[in-house]
Amino acid sequence: MPEFVPPATFIEPSAHGLVPNRLGARTRKLFLEGFDLHVDIGFHDFEVGSPQILRVSIEVWVDADHFPRCDTVAKAWDYDFLRQAVLRLVEGRRFNLQETVAHAIYDMIAARAGVVGLKVSTRKPDVYPDCQAVGVELSSF
Numbered sequence: 001m002p003e004f005v006p007p008a009t010f011i012e013p014s015a016h017g018l019v020p021n022r023l024g025a026r027t028r029k030l031f032l033e034g035f036d037l038h039v040d041i042g043f044h045d046f047e048v049g050s051p052q053i054l055r056v057s058i059e060v061w062v063d064a065d066h067f068p069r070c071d072t073v074a075k076a077w078d079y080d081f082l083r084q085a086v087l088r089l090v091e092g093r094r095f096n097l098q099e100t101v102a103h104a105i106y107d108m109i110a111a112r113a114g115v116v117g118l119k120v121s122t123r124k125p126d127v128y129p130d131c132q133a134v135g136v137e138l139s140s141f
Contacts, residue, residue, distance in 0.1 A: 027117075028067035032058045032082045040094040041101065041124070048094070052124055054101065055133065058082055058109065059119040066114025077114070085109075098122045098136045106138045117141055 035058075038051040060077070068075040086105055095101050106120045123135030 025064075028062050028064065029117075030060045030062065030077055030079065030082075032056070032079065032086075035083065035086065037087070037090055039090050039101065041096070041098065043096040053126055054090070054098070055123045055125055055135075056086060056101075056105065057119075057121045058086075058105065059117075060109060060115055061117030062114040063116050082109070098124065102136050102138050110140070 035056045037054045037056060039054040040049065040051050041054055042048065042050075042052065060082070062077055066077060068077075085108055089104055089108065090101065102120050102122045105122075106118060109115060109120070110118050117140050119137065119139040119141075121135055121137040123133035125133040127134045
């Protein structure tokens with residue numbers, strides 16, 4: 001944490017009063033994309049005990065009250081939470097299925113205040129030589 005944190009400032013719309021209501025922001029999305037983790041995952045004998053890359057992507061839609069209009073860390077939705085919480089979730093654990101990992105991540109984020117929509121995907125990029133990846137996705141829509 002830096003020693004000096006400047007005071008929060010309100011971010012005024014640059015075209016205050018000129019943006020039509022129909023163009024007002026209706027959704028607010030934060031995301032963590034292509035997060036590569038080494039996870040002990042899989043149920044085949046050759047997979048057990050041999051961590052594989054699991055690529056995780058998360059999209060979180062939040063309500064207006066939880067999407068800051070002031071420029072301060074204290075009011076922000078914490079990206080570090082997304083990354084660190086996912087790391088803690090998989091660290092030192094073994095999983096048979098991607099579905100289990102995806103559900104655990106999904107439930108953890110869905111329980112946070114302000115979340116109005118969520119999509120979590122996991123994929124294993126190294127399973128088949130002729131496929132980019134195999135994976136699962138959970139979504140609230």
